[in-house]
Amino acid sequence: MAEHIVKSFDQELLELRNMIAEMGGYAEKSVLDSINALMRRDMEQAERVIALDGTIDALQRAAEERAILVIAKRQPLAQDLREIVAALRVAGDLERIGDLGKNIAKRVVAINGQMQGNKIFGGFNHMAELVLEQLKQVLDAFAQRNVEEALAVWRSDGAVDAMYTSLFRELLTYMMEDPRNIGFCTHLLFCAKNIERIGDHATNIAETVHYLVTGQSPSGERPKNDTTSTMPVEFPAVAN
Amino acid sequence: MSEIIKVKDLCLWYGSSQALKNISMDIPERSITAFIGPSGCGKSTFLKTLNRMNDLIPDVKITGEVKYDGRNIYGPGVDVNDLRREIGMVFQKPNPFPMSVYDNVAYGPRTHGIRSKAKLDEIVEKSLKNAAIWDELKDRLKKSALGLSGGQQQRLCIARSIAVKPEVVLLDEPTSALDPISTAKIEELIDELKREFTIVIVTHNMQQAARCADVTAFFYLGNLIEVGQTMQMFSTPNDRRTQDYITGRFG
Numbered sequence: 001m002a003e004h005i006v007k008s009f010d011q012e013l014l015e016l017r018n019m020i021a022e023m024g025g026y027a028e029k030s031v032l033d034s035i036n037a038l039m040r041r042d043m044e045q046a047e048r049v050i051a052l053d054g055t056i057d058a059l060q061r062a063a064e065e066r067a068i069l070v071i072a073k074r075q076p077l078a079q080d081l082r083e084i085v086a087a088l089r090v091a092g093d094l095e096r097i098g099d100l101g102k103n104i105a106k107r108v109v110a111i112n113g114q115m116q117g118n119k120i121f122g123g124f125n126h127m128a129e130l131v132l133e134q135l136k137q138v139l140d141a142f143a144q145r146n147v148e149e150a151l152a153v154w155r156s157d158g159a160v161d162a163m164y165t166s167l168f169r170e171l172l173t174y175m176m177e178d179p180r181n182i183g184f185c186t187h188l189l190f191c192a193k194n195i196e197r198i199g200d201h202a203t204n205i206a207e208t209v210h211y212l213v214t215g216q217s218p219s220g221e222r223p224k225n226d227t228t229s230t231m232p233v234e235f236p237a238v239a240n
Numbered sequence: 241m242s243e244i245i246k247v248k249d250l251c252l253w254y255g256s257s258q259a260l261k262n263i264s265m266d267i268p269e270r271s272i273t274a275f276i277g278p279s280g281c282g283k284s285t286f287l288k289t290l291n292r293m294n295d296l297i298p299d300v301k302i303t304g305e306v307k308y309d310g311r312n313i314y315g316p317g318v319d320v321n322d323l324r325r326e327i328g329m330v331f332q333k334p335n336p337f338p339m340s341v342y343d344n345v346a347y348g349p350r351t352h353g354i355r356s357k358a359k360l361d362e363i364v365e366k367s368l369k370n371a372a373i374w375d376e377l378k379d380r381l382k383k384s385a386l387g388l389s390g391g392q393q394q395r396l397c398i399a400r401s402i403a404v405k406p407e408v409v410l411l412d413e414p415t416s417a418l419d420p421i422s423t424a425k426i427e428e429l430i431d432e433l434k435r436e437f438t439i440v441i442v443t444h445n446m447q448q449a450a451r452c453a454d455v456t457a458f459f460y461l462g463n464l465i466e467v468g469q470t471m472q473m474f475s476t477p478n479d480r481r482t483q484d485y486i487t488g489r490f491g
Contacts, residue, residue, distance in 0.1 A: 002484055002489045002490070003489065004487070004488050004489055005488050005489065005490070006488060009488065074488075075446075075447050076487070077446060077450065077474050077475075077486045077487055078474060078475060078476065078477055078483050078486055078487050079483065079487065080487045080488075081475070082475075214476075215475055215476030216476075
Protein backbone atom coordinates (compact mmCIF):
# COMPACT_ATOMS: atom_id res chain seq x y z
CA MET A 1 0.00 0.00 0.00
CA ALA A 2 1.34 3.39 -1.02
CA GLU A 3 2.11 5.82 1.74
CA HIS A 4 -0.08 8.72 2.70
CA ILE A 5 1.02 12.17 1.65
CA VAL A 6 0.79 13.06 5.33
CA LYS A 7 3.41 10.75 6.83
CA SER A 8 2.22 11.15 10.41
CA PHE A 9 -1.07 9.50 9.35
CA ASP A 10 0.87 6.37 8.35
CA GLN A 11 2.70 6.56 11.65
CA GLU A 12 -0.58 6.72 13.59
CA LEU A 13 -2.02 3.74 11.74
CA LEU A 14 1.19 1.80 12.32
CA GLU A 15 1.10 2.56 16.03
CA LEU A 16 -2.50 1.37 16.18
CA ARG A 17 -1.56 -1.87 14.43
CA ASN A 18 1.31 -2.38 16.83
CA MET A 19 -0.99 -1.90 19.81
CA ILE A 20 -3.34 -4.57 18.46
CA ALA A 21 -0.40 -6.90 17.80
CA GLU A 22 0.77 -6.41 21.37
CA MET A 23 -2.73 -7.08 22.69
CA GLY A 24 -2.90 -10.20 20.53
CA GLY A 25 0.33 -11.48 22.08
CA TYR A 26 -1.04 -10.95 25.59
CA ALA A 27 -4.38 -12.53 24.75
CA GLU A 28 -2.64 -15.64 23.39
CA LYS A 29 -0.52 -15.78 26.51
CA SER A 30 -3.58 -15.46 28.72
CA VAL A 31 -5.28 -18.40 27.01
CA LEU A 32 -2.17 -20.59 26.89
CA ASP A 33 -1.20 -19.92 30.51
CA SER A 34 -4.72 -20.38 31.85
CA ILE A 35 -4.99 -23.77 30.15
CA ASN A 36 -1.56 -24.76 31.45
CA ALA A 37 -2.55 -23.64 34.93
CA LEU A 38 -5.66 -25.81 34.62
CA MET A 39 -3.73 -28.84 33.37
CA ARG A 40 -1.04 -28.59 36.03
CA ARG A 41 -3.21 -27.16 38.83
CA ASP A 42 -0.63 -24.39 39.00
CA MET A 43 -2.01 -21.73 41.35
CA GLU A 44 0.82 -19.28 40.82
CA GLN A 45 0.43 -19.32 37.09
CA ALA A 46 -3.32 -18.87 37.51
CA GLU A 47 -2.68 -15.78 39.64
CA ARG A 48 -0.37 -14.38 36.97
CA VAL A 49 -3.05 -14.85 34.30
CA ILE A 50 -5.54 -13.00 36.50
CA ALA A 51 -3.08 -10.13 36.87
CA LEU A 52 -2.39 -10.05 33.12
CA ASP A 53 -5.99 -9.11 32.37
CA GLY A 54 -5.43 -5.60 33.68
CA THR A 55 -2.66 -5.08 31.13
CA ILE A 56 -4.91 -6.23 28.27
CA ASP A 57 -7.75 -3.99 29.44
CA ALA A 58 -5.44 -0.99 29.64
CA LEU A 59 -4.14 -1.69 26.14
CA GLN A 60 -7.65 -1.90 24.79
CA ARG A 61 -8.55 1.47 26.27
CA ALA A 62 -5.38 2.98 24.85
CA ALA A 63 -6.04 1.48 21.39
CA GLU A 64 -9.61 2.79 21.44
CA GLU A 65 -8.51 6.26 22.39
CA ARG A 66 -5.90 6.19 19.66
CA ALA A 67 -8.43 5.02 17.08
CA ILE A 68 -10.93 7.72 18.04
CA LEU A 69 -8.22 10.35 17.82
CA VAL A 70 -7.21 9.20 14.34
CA ILE A 71 -10.84 9.34 13.18
CA ALA A 72 -11.22 12.85 14.59
CA LYS A 73 -7.95 14.09 13.11
CA ARG A 74 -7.89 12.40 9.71
CA GLN A 75 -11.48 11.63 8.72
CA PRO A 76 -10.29 8.37 7.20
CA LEU A 77 -12.06 6.85 4.22
CA ALA A 78 -12.17 3.50 2.42
CA GLN A 79 -9.48 1.07 3.62
CA ASP A 80 -8.10 3.58 6.13
CA LEU A 81 -11.51 3.73 7.77
CA ARG A 82 -11.85 -0.05 7.66
CA GLU A 83 -8.42 -0.36 9.20
CA ILE A 84 -9.52 1.68 12.20
CA VAL A 85 -12.91 0.02 12.53
CA ALA A 86 -11.16 -3.36 12.33
CA ALA A 87 -8.66 -2.34 15.02
CA LEU A 88 -11.53 -1.32 17.30
CA ARG A 89 -13.38 -4.59 16.73
CA VAL A 90 -10.33 -6.79 17.13
CA ALA A 91 -9.33 -4.92 20.29
CA GLY A 92 -12.80 -5.66 21.66
CA ASP A 93 -12.50 -9.36 20.83
CA LEU A 94 -9.02 -9.60 22.32
CA GLU A 95 -10.16 -7.89 25.49
CA ARG A 96 -12.96 -10.45 25.82
CA ILE A 97 -10.50 -13.27 25.19
CA GLY A 98 -8.39 -11.88 28.05
CA ASP A 99 -11.46 -11.89 30.28
CA LEU A 100 -12.24 -15.50 29.40
CA GLY A 101 -8.64 -16.54 30.10
CA LYS A 102 -8.86 -14.77 33.43
CA ASN A 103 -12.13 -16.52 34.18
CA ILE A 104 -10.54 -19.92 33.54
CA ALA A 105 -7.66 -18.97 35.84
CA LYS A 106 -10.09 -17.93 38.60
CA ARG A 107 -11.81 -21.29 38.35
CA VAL A 108 -8.47 -23.05 38.61
CA VAL A 109 -8.06 -21.33 41.96
CA ALA A 110 -11.66 -22.09 42.96
CA ILE A 111 -11.42 -25.82 42.36
CA ASN A 112 -7.98 -26.14 43.91
CA GLY A 113 -7.77 -29.43 45.78
CA GLN A 114 -11.09 -30.76 44.48
CA MET A 115 -9.81 -32.04 41.23
CA GLN A 116 -9.29 -35.68 40.73
CA GLY A 117 -6.96 -37.20 38.19
CA ASN A 118 -9.55 -37.37 35.52
CA LYS A 119 -9.10 -38.40 31.96
CA ILE A 120 -11.32 -35.48 31.04
CA PHE A 121 -8.32 -33.17 30.97
CA GLY A 122 -7.17 -34.85 27.78
CA GLY A 123 -10.28 -33.49 26.06
CA PHE A 124 -9.62 -30.02 27.45
CA ASN A 125 -6.08 -30.05 26.24
CA HIS A 126 -7.12 -31.05 22.75
CA MET A 127 -9.79 -28.37 22.50
CA ALA A 128 -7.49 -25.70 23.90
CA GLU A 129 -4.77 -26.60 21.41
CA LEU A 130 -7.20 -26.22 18.55
CA VAL A 131 -8.45 -22.85 19.82
CA LEU A 132 -4.93 -21.58 20.43
CA GLU A 133 -3.99 -22.58 16.90
CA GLN A 134 -7.04 -20.70 15.58
CA LEU A 135 -6.14 -17.65 17.61
CA LYS A 136 -2.56 -17.67 16.38
CA GLN A 137 -3.64 -18.20 12.79
CA VAL A 138 -6.25 -15.45 12.85
CA LEU A 139 -3.85 -12.96 14.43
CA ASP A 140 -1.35 -13.77 11.69
CA ALA A 141 -4.10 -13.36 9.11
CA PHE A 142 -4.93 -9.97 10.64
CA ALA A 143 -1.30 -8.84 10.62
CA GLN A 144 -0.84 -9.94 7.01
CA ARG A 145 -4.31 -8.98 5.76
CA ASN A 146 -4.71 -12.54 4.54
CA VAL A 147 -8.36 -13.30 3.75
CA GLU A 148 -7.79 -16.95 2.83
CA GLU A 149 -6.14 -17.73 6.11
CA ALA A 150 -8.87 -15.86 7.99
CA LEU A 151 -11.54 -17.85 6.17
CA ALA A 152 -9.77 -21.09 7.11
CA VAL A 153 -10.14 -20.10 10.77
CA TRP A 154 -13.73 -19.07 10.19
CA ARG A 155 -14.57 -22.48 8.72
CA SER A 156 -12.78 -24.42 11.46
CA ASP A 157 -14.88 -23.07 14.32
CA GLY A 158 -17.38 -25.88 13.88
CA ALA A 159 -14.74 -28.37 15.08
CA VAL A 160 -14.29 -26.49 18.36
CA ASP A 161 -18.04 -26.41 18.88
CA ALA A 162 -18.22 -30.16 18.31
CA MET A 163 -15.49 -30.76 20.90
CA TYR A 164 -17.28 -28.56 23.37
CA THR A 165 -20.49 -30.53 22.85
CA SER A 166 -18.67 -33.78 23.54
CA LEU A 167 -17.00 -32.35 26.67
CA PHE A 168 -20.38 -31.16 27.84
CA ARG A 169 -21.78 -34.70 27.56
CA GLU A 170 -18.76 -36.19 29.25
CA LEU A 171 -18.93 -33.81 32.22
CA LEU A 172 -22.62 -34.59 32.61
CA THR A 173 -21.88 -38.29 32.97
CA TYR A 174 -19.34 -37.58 35.73
CA MET A 175 -21.87 -35.49 37.56
CA MET A 176 -24.46 -38.23 37.28
CA GLU A 177 -22.00 -40.81 38.51
CA ASP A 178 -21.31 -39.01 41.75
CA PRO A 179 -22.94 -35.82 43.04
CA ARG A 180 -19.66 -34.89 44.77
CA ASN A 181 -18.27 -34.24 41.27
CA ILE A 182 -20.89 -31.61 40.53
CA GLY A 183 -18.93 -28.71 42.05
CA PHE A 184 -15.74 -29.00 40.12
CA CYS A 185 -17.42 -30.43 37.02
CA THR A 186 -19.54 -27.27 36.83
CA HIS A 187 -16.39 -25.19 37.02
CA LEU A 188 -14.85 -27.33 34.30
CA LEU A 189 -17.98 -26.94 32.20
CA PHE A 190 -17.61 -23.18 32.39
CA CYS A 191 -13.93 -23.51 31.51
CA ALA A 192 -14.88 -25.53 28.45
CA LYS A 193 -17.49 -22.95 27.50
CA ASN A 194 -14.90 -20.20 27.92
CA ILE A 195 -12.54 -21.98 25.55
CA GLU A 196 -15.35 -22.42 23.06
CA ARG A 197 -16.13 -18.71 23.32
CA ILE A 198 -12.51 -17.84 22.72
CA GLY A 199 -12.92 -19.78 19.48
CA ASP A 200 -15.98 -17.63 18.70
CA HIS A 201 -13.93 -14.47 19.21
CA ALA A 202 -11.25 -15.87 16.89
CA THR A 203 -14.06 -16.36 14.36
CA ASN A 204 -15.15 -12.75 14.90
CA ILE A 205 -11.62 -11.61 14.18
CA ALA A 206 -11.60 -13.74 11.02
CA GLU A 207 -14.75 -11.94 9.89
CA THR A 208 -13.13 -8.61 10.67
CA VAL A 209 -10.09 -9.52 8.54
CA HIS A 210 -12.45 -10.34 5.67
CA TYR A 211 -14.20 -6.99 6.12
CA LEU A 212 -10.91 -5.14 6.41
CA VAL A 213 -9.59 -6.48 3.12
CA THR A 214 -12.75 -6.76 1.02
CA GLY A 215 -15.15 -4.30 2.62
CA GLN A 216 -17.68 -7.10 3.11
CA SER A 217 -18.48 -9.70 5.75
CA PRO A 218 -17.95 -13.31 4.72
CA SER A 219 -21.02 -14.66 2.97
CA GLY A 220 -22.99 -17.62 4.17
CA GLU A 221 -23.93 -19.00 7.52
CA ARG A 222 -21.32 -19.09 10.21
CA PRO A 223 -20.36 -22.71 10.95
CA LYS A 224 -21.99 -23.87 14.20
CA ASN A 225 -21.76 -27.22 15.93
CA ASP A 226 -22.53 -26.21 19.47
CA THR A 227 -25.81 -27.99 20.16
CA THR A 228 -25.63 -27.94 23.94
CA SER A 229 -28.07 -25.07 24.37
CA THR A 230 -30.88 -27.23 22.92
CA MET A 231 -29.75 -30.54 24.36
CA PRO A 232 -32.14 -32.16 26.85
CA VAL A 233 -30.50 -33.60 29.97
CA GLU A 234 -32.24 -36.59 31.45
CA PHE A 235 -31.32 -37.87 34.85
CA PRO A 236 -31.27 -41.67 35.01
CA ALA A 237 -34.10 -43.15 37.05
CA VAL A 238 -33.09 -43.53 40.69
CA ALA A 239 -33.00 -47.20 41.75
CA ASN A 240 -34.94 -47.83 44.96
CA MET B 241 -34.18 7.26 -10.78
CA SER B 242 -34.18 8.71 -14.29
CA GLU B 243 -31.28 10.59 -15.85
CA ILE B 244 -31.70 14.25 -16.65
CA ILE B 245 -28.32 14.62 -18.36
CA LYS B 246 -26.64 11.94 -20.44
CA VAL B 247 -23.06 12.53 -21.52
CA LYS B 248 -21.52 10.41 -24.26
CA ASP B 249 -17.90 10.33 -25.45
CA LEU B 250 -17.28 13.91 -24.49
CA CYS B 251 -13.80 15.24 -25.35
CA LEU B 252 -12.56 18.75 -24.81
CA TRP B 253 -9.36 20.47 -25.93
CA TYR B 254 -7.92 23.76 -24.77
CA GLY B 255 -5.90 24.52 -27.93
CA SER B 256 -3.82 21.41 -28.44
CA SER B 257 -4.03 20.01 -24.92
CA GLN B 258 -6.85 17.61 -24.24
CA ALA B 259 -8.58 18.31 -20.94
CA LEU B 260 -11.39 15.75 -21.13
CA LYS B 261 -11.05 12.30 -22.63
CA ASN B 262 -14.13 10.38 -23.73
CA ILE B 263 -16.28 11.11 -20.74
CA SER B 264 -19.52 9.16 -20.63
CA MET B 265 -21.82 9.37 -17.64
CA ASP B 266 -25.38 10.09 -16.64
CA ILE B 267 -26.58 12.60 -14.08
CA PRO B 268 -29.59 11.30 -12.14
CA GLU B 269 -32.52 13.65 -11.67
CA ARG B 270 -33.41 15.20 -8.27
CA SER B 271 -30.26 13.99 -6.61
CA ILE B 272 -26.80 15.26 -5.78
CA THR B 273 -23.88 14.23 -7.95
CA ALA B 274 -20.36 15.16 -6.82
CA PHE B 275 -17.24 15.40 -8.97
CA ILE B 276 -13.97 14.85 -7.14
CA GLY B 277 -10.36 14.63 -8.23
CA PRO B 278 -7.03 16.43 -7.92
CA SER B 279 -6.48 19.90 -9.35
CA GLY B 280 -6.32 19.87 -13.12
CA CYS B 281 -8.18 16.58 -13.46
CA GLY B 282 -10.92 18.14 -15.56
CA LYS B 283 -13.79 18.08 -13.07
CA SER B 284 -14.52 21.83 -13.25
CA THR B 285 -14.07 21.80 -17.02
CA PHE B 286 -16.54 18.95 -17.23
CA LEU B 287 -19.02 20.77 -14.98
CA LYS B 288 -18.82 23.80 -17.27
CA THR B 289 -19.52 21.71 -20.36
CA LEU B 290 -22.91 20.87 -18.86
CA ASN B 291 -24.23 24.39 -19.49
CA ARG B 292 -21.74 25.43 -22.15
CA MET B 293 -19.76 27.80 -19.95
CA ASN B 294 -16.66 26.80 -21.90
CA ASP B 295 -18.07 28.51 -24.98
CA LEU B 296 -16.66 31.73 -23.60
CA ILE B 297 -13.07 30.46 -23.65
CA PRO B 298 -11.17 30.92 -26.91
CA ASP B 299 -9.59 27.89 -28.64
CA VAL B 300 -11.88 25.37 -27.01
CA LYS B 301 -12.89 22.38 -29.09
CA ILE B 302 -15.56 19.96 -27.92
CA THR B 303 -16.66 16.65 -29.42
CA GLY B 304 -19.18 14.11 -28.26
CA GLU B 305 -22.59 14.93 -26.87
CA VAL B 306 -24.31 16.17 -23.76
CA LYS B 307 -27.99 15.32 -23.84
CA TYR B 308 -30.20 17.38 -21.58
CA ASP B 309 -33.82 16.34 -21.57
CA GLY B 310 -33.13 14.21 -24.62
CA ARG B 311 -31.54 16.99 -26.70
CA ASN B 312 -27.85 17.48 -27.46
CA ILE B 313 -26.97 20.88 -25.98
CA TYR B 314 -24.11 21.21 -28.47
CA GLY B 315 -26.46 20.55 -31.39
CA PRO B 316 -27.63 23.23 -33.81
CA GLY B 317 -30.37 25.63 -32.82
CA VAL B 318 -29.73 25.53 -29.08
CA ASP B 319 -30.27 28.86 -27.37
CA VAL B 320 -27.49 29.10 -24.80
CA ASN B 321 -29.41 31.59 -22.69
CA ASP B 322 -32.38 29.26 -22.45
CA LEU B 323 -30.02 26.42 -21.64
CA ARG B 324 -28.42 28.38 -18.80
CA ARG B 325 -31.82 29.23 -17.40
CA GLU B 326 -32.51 25.50 -17.25
CA ILE B 327 -29.03 24.65 -16.00
CA GLY B 328 -27.82 27.31 -13.59
CA MET B 329 -24.42 27.71 -12.03
CA VAL B 330 -22.86 28.92 -8.77
CA PHE B 331 -19.15 29.61 -8.62
CA GLN B 332 -16.36 29.08 -6.15
CA LYS B 333 -16.14 32.70 -5.10
CA PRO B 334 -19.42 34.38 -4.24
CA ASN B 335 -20.07 36.87 -7.03
CA PRO B 336 -23.10 38.97 -6.14
CA PHE B 337 -23.85 41.82 -8.52
CA PRO B 338 -23.07 45.28 -7.11
CA MET B 339 -26.72 45.99 -6.42
CA SER B 340 -29.26 45.35 -3.69
CA VAL B 341 -30.08 41.93 -2.33
CA TYR B 342 -33.52 42.18 -3.93
CA ASP B 343 -32.19 43.17 -7.34
CA ASN B 344 -29.66 40.37 -7.31
CA VAL B 345 -32.39 37.77 -6.97
CA ALA B 346 -34.82 39.60 -9.27
CA TYR B 347 -32.17 40.03 -11.98
CA GLY B 348 -32.72 36.69 -13.68
CA PRO B 349 -36.52 36.77 -13.66
CA ARG B 350 -36.43 40.36 -14.99
CA THR B 351 -34.17 39.43 -17.89
CA HIS B 352 -36.64 36.67 -18.66
CA GLY B 353 -39.38 39.25 -18.94
CA ILE B 354 -41.10 39.28 -15.57
CA ARG B 355 -42.08 42.84 -14.72
CA SER B 356 -44.88 42.52 -12.17
CA LYS B 357 -43.75 43.81 -8.78
CA ALA B 358 -45.97 41.36 -6.94
CA LYS B 359 -44.65 38.46 -8.98
CA LEU B 360 -41.02 39.54 -8.44
CA ASP B 361 -41.62 39.97 -4.69
CA GLU B 362 -42.96 36.48 -4.56
CA ILE B 363 -40.01 35.03 -6.50
CA VAL B 364 -37.46 36.89 -4.36
CA GLU B 365 -39.03 35.69 -1.13
CA LYS B 366 -39.40 32.11 -2.28
CA SER B 367 -35.83 31.96 -3.65
CA LEU B 368 -34.33 33.44 -0.51
CA LYS B 369 -36.36 31.03 1.60
CA ASN B 370 -35.23 28.13 -0.57
CA ALA B 371 -31.66 29.29 -0.10
CA ALA B 372 -32.20 29.36 3.67
CA ILE B 373 -31.28 33.02 3.97
CA TRP B 374 -34.67 34.77 4.03
CA ASP B 375 -34.74 35.21 7.80
CA GLU B 376 -31.31 36.79 7.78
CA LEU B 377 -31.99 39.15 4.88
CA LYS B 378 -35.70 39.97 4.88
CA ASP B 379 -35.07 43.32 6.56
CA ARG B 380 -32.09 44.14 4.36
CA LEU B 381 -33.52 43.55 0.89
CA LYS B 382 -32.70 47.06 -0.27
CA LYS B 383 -29.16 47.01 1.11
CA SER B 384 -26.18 46.27 -1.12
CA ALA B 385 -25.36 42.59 -1.50
CA LEU B 386 -21.67 43.45 -1.27
CA GLY B 387 -22.08 44.21 2.44
CA LEU B 388 -23.01 40.61 3.25
CA SER B 389 -20.64 38.05 4.72
CA GLY B 390 -19.02 35.51 2.37
CA GLY B 391 -21.36 32.75 3.47
CA GLN B 392 -24.42 34.97 3.04
CA GLN B 393 -23.19 36.13 -0.37
CA GLN B 394 -22.84 32.53 -1.49
CA ARG B 395 -26.33 31.62 -0.35
CA LEU B 396 -27.58 34.78 -2.09
CA CYS B 397 -25.89 33.55 -5.28
CA ILE B 398 -27.64 30.21 -4.87
CA ALA B 399 -30.93 32.09 -4.37
CA ARG B 400 -30.19 34.07 -7.53
CA SER B 401 -29.52 30.93 -9.51
CA ILE B 402 -32.72 29.20 -8.38
CA ALA B 403 -34.85 32.32 -8.89
CA VAL B 404 -35.22 31.45 -12.59
CA LYS B 405 -36.51 27.96 -11.67
CA PRO B 406 -33.77 25.91 -13.27
CA GLU B 407 -33.89 22.13 -13.49
CA VAL B 408 -30.24 21.67 -12.69
CA VAL B 409 -27.91 23.70 -10.47
CA LEU B 410 -24.18 23.33 -11.06
CA LEU B 411 -22.01 24.25 -8.08
CA ASP B 412 -18.30 24.76 -8.64
CA GLU B 413 -16.60 24.38 -5.26
CA PRO B 414 -19.30 26.48 -3.61
CA THR B 415 -17.86 26.33 -0.10
CA SER B 416 -14.12 26.44 -0.69
CA ALA B 417 -13.98 30.11 0.33
CA LEU B 418 -16.26 29.73 3.34
CA ASP B 419 -15.82 29.01 7.04
CA PRO B 420 -17.12 25.71 8.52
CA ILE B 421 -20.41 27.16 9.77
CA SER B 422 -21.25 28.76 6.44
CA THR B 423 -20.16 25.53 4.78
CA ALA B 424 -22.53 23.54 6.98
CA LYS B 425 -25.38 25.92 6.08
CA ILE B 426 -24.70 25.49 2.37
CA GLU B 427 -24.53 21.71 2.74
CA GLU B 428 -27.82 21.70 4.61
CA LEU B 429 -29.25 23.89 1.86
CA ILE B 430 -28.01 21.59 -0.92
CA ASP B 431 -29.69 18.69 0.79
CA GLU B 432 -32.98 20.62 0.82
CA LEU B 433 -32.59 21.74 -2.78
CA LYS B 434 -32.38 18.25 -4.19
CA ARG B 435 -36.13 17.84 -3.64
CA GLU B 436 -36.75 20.39 -6.35
CA PHE B 437 -33.56 20.50 -8.36
CA THR B 438 -30.83 18.28 -9.70
CA ILE B 439 -27.55 19.27 -8.08
CA VAL B 440 -24.10 18.74 -9.51
CA ILE B 441 -21.24 19.82 -7.27
CA VAL B 442 -17.50 19.99 -7.78
CA THR B 443 -15.68 19.79 -4.48
CA HIS B 444 -12.14 19.46 -3.22
CA ASN B 445 -13.48 18.45 0.15
CA MET B 446 -13.75 14.68 0.16
CA GLN B 447 -15.82 14.65 3.31
CA GLN B 448 -18.22 17.08 1.71
CA ALA B 449 -18.79 14.71 -1.19
CA ALA B 450 -19.14 11.83 1.26
CA ARG B 451 -21.66 13.80 3.33
CA CYS B 452 -23.77 15.37 0.60
CA ALA B 453 -23.68 13.40 -2.60
CA ASP B 454 -25.81 10.47 -3.72
CA VAL B 455 -23.50 9.73 -6.62
CA THR B 456 -19.78 10.50 -6.79
CA ALA B 457 -17.54 10.59 -9.86
CA PHE B 458 -13.76 10.54 -9.64
CA PHE B 459 -11.74 12.28 -12.36
CA TYR B 460 -8.04 11.97 -12.98
CA LEU B 461 -5.94 13.45 -15.80
CA GLY B 462 -8.99 14.21 -17.90
CA ASN B 463 -10.45 10.73 -17.51
CA LEU B 464 -13.53 9.66 -15.62
CA ILE B 465 -11.98 6.88 -13.55
CA GLU B 466 -14.93 5.70 -11.58
CA VAL B 467 -18.50 6.70 -10.86
CA GLY B 468 -20.84 5.06 -8.39
CA GLN B 469 -23.04 5.41 -5.36
CA THR B 470 -21.25 7.63 -2.85
CA MET B 471 -21.44 5.01 -0.10
CA GLN B 472 -19.65 2.49 -2.28
CA MET B 473 -17.13 5.02 -3.67
CA PHE B 474 -15.98 6.03 -0.21
CA SER B 475 -16.06 2.63 1.44
CA THR B 476 -15.04 0.17 -1.25
CA PRO B 477 -13.98 1.92 -4.45
CA ASN B 478 -13.25 -0.42 -7.34
CA ASP B 479 -10.33 1.41 -8.87
CA ARG B 480 -7.00 1.61 -7.15
CA ARG B 481 -6.54 5.26 -8.17
CA THR B 482 -9.87 6.23 -6.57
CA GLN B 483 -8.83 4.47 -3.40
CA ASP B 484 -5.44 6.20 -3.35
CA TYR B 485 -6.97 9.60 -3.97
CA ILE B 486 -9.74 9.48 -1.37
CA THR B 487 -7.40 8.12 1.29
CA GLY B 488 -4.83 10.87 0.63
CA ARG B 489 -2.15 8.81 -1.05
CA PHE B 490 -1.68 11.00 -4.09
CA GLY B 491 -3.17 14.15 -5.48
